[in-house]
Amino acid sequence: MSFISNKKIIEKYLRKGMFPTIFCTGCGIGGVMNFTLRAIYDLNIDIDTTVFVSGIGCSSRVPGYIDSDGLHTLHGRAIAYATGVKLANPNLNVIVFTGDGDCGAIGGNHFLHAIRRNVDLTVISINNFIYGMTGGQVAPTTPIKSKTSTTPYGNIEYPFDLSILAKVIGAPYVARWTTAHPGQCISSIKNALQKPGFSFVEVLSPCPTFYGRLNKMGTALDMTKHLKESTINVKLYEKILAEGNTTDKMVIGELVNTDKEDFGTKYKRFCGELK
Amino acid sequence: MTNEIIRLVGKKDLFIQGDEATVYGALLADCKFFAGYPITPATEVAEGMAIWMPKLGRVCVQMEDEIASIAAVIGASCTGVRAMTATSGPGFSLMQECIGYACMAETPCVIVNVQRGGPSTGQPTEAAQGDIMQTMWGTHGDHQIIALAPKSVQETLDLTIEAFNLSDDYRVPVVVLLDAELGHMREKVVLPEVKNIKVEEKIKSNIESDNFKPYRKHFKKSSKIPNFKHFGLGYKTYITGLTHDERGFPVTTSAEVHEDLVTRLIDKILDDIDNVWYYEDYLIDDAEIMVISYGITSRPAASAVKMAREKGIKVGHIRLITIWPFNYEKIKELLKNVHTVIVPEMNLGQMIHPIREVVGKDVKVILAPRIGGAIHSPKEIFKYIGEVKP
Numbered sequence: 001m002s003f004i005s006n007k008k009i010i011e012k013y014l015r016k017g018m019f020p021t022i023f024c025t026g027c028g029i030g031g032v033m034n035f036t037l038r039a040i041y042d043l044n045i046d047i048d049t050t051v052f053v054s055g056i057g058c059s060s061r062v063p064g065y066i067d068s069d070g071l072h073t074l075h076g077r078a079i080a081y082a083t084g085v086k087l088a089n090p091n092l093n094v095i096v097f098t099g100d101g102d103c104g105a106i107g108g109n110h111f112l113h114a115i116r117r118n119v120d121l122t123v124i125s126i127n128n129f130i131y132g133m134t135g136g137q138v139a140p141t142t143p144i145k146s147k148t149s150t151t152p153y154g155n156i157e158y159p160f161d162l163s164i165l166a167k168v169i170g171a172p173y174v175a176r177w178t179t180a181h182p183g184q185c186i187s188s189i190k191n192a193l194q195k196p197g198f199s200f201v202e203v204l205s206p207c208p209t210f211y212g213r214l215n216k217m218g219t220a221l222d223m224t225k226h227l228k229e230s231t232i233n234v235k236l237y238e239k240i241l242a243e244g245n246t247t248d249k250m251v252i253g254e255l256v257n258t259d260k261e262d263f264g265t266k267y268k269r270f271c272g273e274l275k
Numbered sequence: 276m277t278n279e280i281i282r283l284v285g286k287k288d289l290f291i292q293g294d295e296a297t298v299y300g301a302l303l304a305d306c307k308f309f310a311g312y313p314i315t316p317a318t319e320v321a322e323g324m325a326i327w328m329p330k331l332g333r334v335c336v337q338m339e340d341e342i343a344s345i346a347a348v349i350g351a352s353c354t355g356v357r358a359m360t361a362t363s364g365p366g367f368s369l370m371q372e373c374i375g376y377a378c379m380a381e382t383p384c385v386i387v388n389v390q391r392g393g394p395s396t397g398q399p400t401e402a403a404q405g406d407i408m409q410t411m412w413g414t415h416g417d418h419q420i421i422a423l424a425p426k427s428v429q430e431t432l433d434l435t436i437e438a439f440n441l442s443d444d445y446r447v448p449v450v451v452l453l454d455a456e457l458g459h460m461r462e463k464v465v466l467p468e469v470k471n472i473k474v475e476e477k478i479k480s481n482i483e484s485d486n487f488k489p490y491r492k493h494f495k496k497s498s499k500i501p502n503f504k505h506f507g508l509g510y511k512t513y514i515t516g517l518t519h520d521e522r523g524f525p526v527t528t529s530a531e532v533h534e535d536l537v538t539r540l541i542d543k544i545l546d547d548i549d550n551v552w553y554y555e556d557y558l559i560d561d562a563e564i565m566v567i568s569y570g571i572t573s574r575p576a577a578s579a580v581k582m583a584r585e586k587g588i589k590v591g592h593i594r595l596i597t598i599w600p601f602n603y604e605k606i607k608e609l610l611k612n613v614h615t616v617i618v619p620e621m622n623l624g625q626m627i628h629p630i631r632e633v634v635g636k637d638v639k640v641i642l643a644p645r646i647g648g649a650i651h652s653p654k655e656i657f658k659y660i661g662e663v664k665p
Contacts, residue, residue, distance in 0.1 A: 015511070018524055048509040053350070064513060064525065069506040071353055072515035072525075073346065074376055080343035084350025084358070085506065087334045088308045092354065092507050110346075113339040267336075271329045 004041055006034070013037045013047065015067040022061055024132075026212075026220025028179035028205030032126050033062045035182055035203075036095070039189035050093040053082040055107060057099035057133050058207075059126040076106030079114045082121050090120070090264045093193065100127040100141040104160045108140070111162075115169040118197045120262040124189065125162055125200065128207035136210030147214045166200040167256050173199035174256040178227040179206065181252070188254060197262035204231065204250070276305055277468050283330060287466050293431045293457040294361075296464055297387045298323030300435025301359050302331070303469045306385070308351035308358035309335045310344040312366060315399040316455040317389040320361035341366035345373040345386065352382045353514060355505030357439050361387035363455075364406055365396060368413070374448050375414030376516045378540060381501055383442035385435070387451045389458035392648060401648030402456035404570055407625040410450050411599045419541040421551055422450040422599040424570040428462035434596070436469060441551060445544050446500055452598065454621065456650055457571045499543035544600055552605065553596035558584060562591030564663050565613045567606075567630055569595040571650055572619050578653035583660040590660050601629040610634055615663045619643035619656050639663075 014037075023030050040047065052063035056075035063070035069092075073081045078096050086094045103111050103125045114121060130148055131137040138148040138155050141162065145154045163176040173195040175188035185203055192199035206212060206223035217223050232240075234253035240246070280302050281287050289299070297320050301309065309328055311321040321337065328335035334351070338344040344360045351358040362370065367388045377384050392398030393405045406413075410422045421441050425431040431453060438449040504510035517525040518533045526532045544551060557577060559565065564583075568576035573594040580592040593609055610616060616638055618627045624642045631640045643659045645651050 015513075017522065048511075049507050051353075051506050064515070067511050069511060070513040070515075071350065071506075072513070072517065073349075074372055074516060077342065077346045077373070080338065080346035081350035081353075083336075083338075083343070084308065084310065084347030084352075085354055086350075087336060087347070088351035088356050088358070089354040089507055109339050110343055113343070117336075267329075267334065268332075271332045274330050275332075 004038065009034060009037050009041065012041070013067055014065055018064050021065055023058065024209040026206060026208040026223075027058070028128065028203070029059050029062065029126050031179045031182070032059075032124065032185070032203045032205065033065065035185040036124060036189055037066070038186050039193060042186070043190055043193055045093055045193065049091060050095065051085055052095050052097060053078050053085060054097040055102040057102045057131070058128075059097050059099040060102060062097040076102055077110065078102065079107060079110040079121065079123065083114055083117075083119050086120055087264055087267070090268070094121050095193070096121055096123040098123060098125050100125065100129065100162065101131050101139045104140040104162050112165075112169055115166055115171045115198045115200075117263045118170070118172065118260055120196050120264050121198055122189070122192045123198070123200050125202045126205050127162065127202055128205045128211055130207055130211040132207050132210055136214055146211070148210070149214070161250075163200065163202045163255055170260070171200050171256060172197040172258050172260040175200075175254045176202040176204070176250075176252045178204040178224070178231055178252065180224045180228040191254070191257065196265065197260050204252075276303055277466060281466055283327065284466070289464050289466070290461055291428060291464060292319055292459055292461050293425075293428050293453050294319035294389060294459065295323050296428045296432040297361065297435045297451060297453070298327065299464070299466060300432040301385070301439070302327055303466065304436045304439035305357055306359050306439065307333045307356035308348065309333075309360065310338050310347040310351070310358075311360050311362065312338055312341045312344050314341070314363045314366045316391055316458045317361045317363045317366075317387065319458070320387055320389070341369040342373060345370040345384070348384045349373060349377050349380070349382050352384050353506050357383070357385075357443070359385040359387065361389070363389050363391045363399075364393045367406055367409065371409075371413040374420070375416060375418060377448040378414065378418040378420060379516045380514045381446040381503065381540070382514070383446055384448050385438045385442055385451065386448060387435070387453065390452060390454040392646065398648055400455060402454040402571070402621060402650060403646060403648070404454055404572065404621040404625070406452065407598065407620070407622065410452060417537050417541065419544045419600055420448050420450060421445065421544065421597065422452055423553070423596060424452045424598045425457065425596070426571055426573040426594065428457070428460060429464045431457065432464050433467060436467070444500070445547075445551070446503060447544060452570065454571055499539045499546065548600055548602055549605070551597055551600065552602040555594040555596060556609065557592040557594075559591035559593065559609065561589050563613055563665065564588065564590040564615045564617065564660060565610055566590065566592045566617045566619065566656065566660065567595065567626070568592070568619050569598050569626065572621060575651045575653040576619055576656050579656035579660060582653060582657045586661070588660060595626070598626065603629070603633050606630070607633050610638065613638060614665055615639045615641065617641045617643055617656070617659050617663070619645070619651050619659070621645050621650065
């Protein structure tokens with residue numbers, strides 16, 4: 001766990017020329033950026049050989065605020081661009097910031113196939129259950145009955161569970177937390193950064209401006225409390241299941257941590273064998 | 276580079292398809308990254324790359340779709356390597372958003388488009404020149420790209436190498452436009468000697484990031500092309516498809532910043548058009564009629580002009596090698612003494628539009644269209660020439 005002050009994080013890692021940020025008051029994205037930078041600090045990762053890649057959406061603005069190489073791409077395509085960056089130069093650490101819509105809707109196919117290939121990327125998905133940048137439309141993660149500007153009478157579609165999706169397709173590292181779990185988030189991002197292959201960290205985050213307001217969920221603090229209450233740690237969840245019980249709560253914790261040769265390493269080995 | 280490739284391939288003279296020629300062109304141009312998706316009639320490009328690239332320790336990956344292919348190519352290019360993808364009409368349509376991104380972010384990349392009959396899935400195995408306008412205007416917003424249209428397998432190889440050079444020089448996507456006929460046609464090629472492959476300086480710099488302005492201030496040779504530093508060098512380069520200032524940071528509501536940027540994206544190429552615009556002329560000095568063609572159609576067009584000359588008709592031939600940008604000034608000059616222009620195209624009229632625009636009302640512009648798959652016969656174009664009345 002890092003004991004560096006926020007001031008030091010700002011001095012060391014942020015691109016002051018880009019401030020102020022576009023994030024609304026109470027938004028969780030800045031927090032996730034902070035967790036990520038603390039993980040980088042703790043691991044002493046060289047920021048000059050780290051590339052942050054993102055698509056379009058609120059969370060995709062994060063790379064702009066970090067003083068390192070950044071690639072702000074098109075809606076949904078971050079993982080595909082990142083695949084090119086990583087395979088062309090395997091010495092770079094490639095971290096993708098994406099939102100639930102960017103990753104799960106328009107970019108869903110790239111997400112699935114990068115996991116299938118097991119490209120060595122760290123994908124941090126900030127899930128606020130709504131499209132924030134465009135003003136609060138329904139997302140593939142929006143819970144049933146939730147109100148958004150395009151589901152004014154409540155959402156009737158079943159939502160995606162991005163972490164379970166990543167787990168099922170075979171990502172070697174999957175963890176999910178909320179912005180109310182900073183320590184756990186930092187520790188999981190550290191594990192993700194060190195894991196060769198596709199690692200996925202989903203962070204559930206409040207969007208008080210749209211999701212909170214449209215669903216009358218109160219302040220950012222109320223929403224954070226709600227996130228904490230509506231989630232259950234995987235260890236506890238497994239215990240409940242073993243007892244034959246069930247729960248509607250979203251499972252959080254380290255969901256997968258296994259070893260699997262990443263695509264780039266495998267490709268390099270395969271090229272060597274051909275020569 | 277050439278020697279390494281010849282050693283690998285085993286010989287210098289090859290009897291190959293147009294599609295394969297783009298592969299050897301890319302190998303010779305030191306293309307380090309290929310990402311593609313199977314599509315008729317461009318699949319042979321991906322297949323050729325899959326054979327040779329791993330043997331050279333270079334990356335070849337089949338992505339999940341064409342959007343991912345061009346996205347990965349742009350990502351790879353940001354790390355300072357030469358990168359290419361190949362597709363046909365339907366895939367080219369899917370790539371358009373990313374092509375616009377590469378224009379805006381000024382990321383070099385080469386796209387081979389082996390055209391087939393459209394719209395939609397159309398005629399997968401049949402040749403067409405249906406993507407001429409899409410190549411220039413397929414992506415949204417004002418921009419300029421470069422597109423080259425070879426007429427033979429050897430030229431396909433040579434122009435693929437040139438596409439990489441132009442793409443690096445002008446920091447713009449370059450499209451190599453083939454068609455199913457040329458893509459699948461076999462001809463003899465000789466692997467050319469390739470020299471002067473540019474390698475970007477890989478010096479690590481520690482300049483203060485807020486002072487580095489990759490887009491604008493560091494103009495290369497006082498031109499409008501940015502002095503860009505790729506990822507991993509410590510320049511903390513930020514690349515975005517949003518309208519950005521000289522540092523590369525988003526500034527999306529300033530008319531001035533947007534106008535400056537987008538005008539420069541176009542002018543960096545148009546200011547230097549004579550170095551980008553390649554063409555060939557044949558018997559044009561005393562010509563009163565001009566045939567303007569590009570790509571495979573230039574072969575029957577040249578034969579038709581020859582046939583007409585034998586009959587005493589004063590006709591010349593201009594072959595556009597660079598089809599975009601369109602060189603208005605130069606073409607106007609070349610056409611100043613003609614009364615009729617014939618434009619054979621394997622579509623229902625695309626390149627004819629800028630030609631009409633350039634000659635004005637004084638010159639008659641006749642379209643010689645052909646769609647459905649077969650290329651024009653020399654006789655067919657000859658007939659158009661013979662019917663011209665001064």
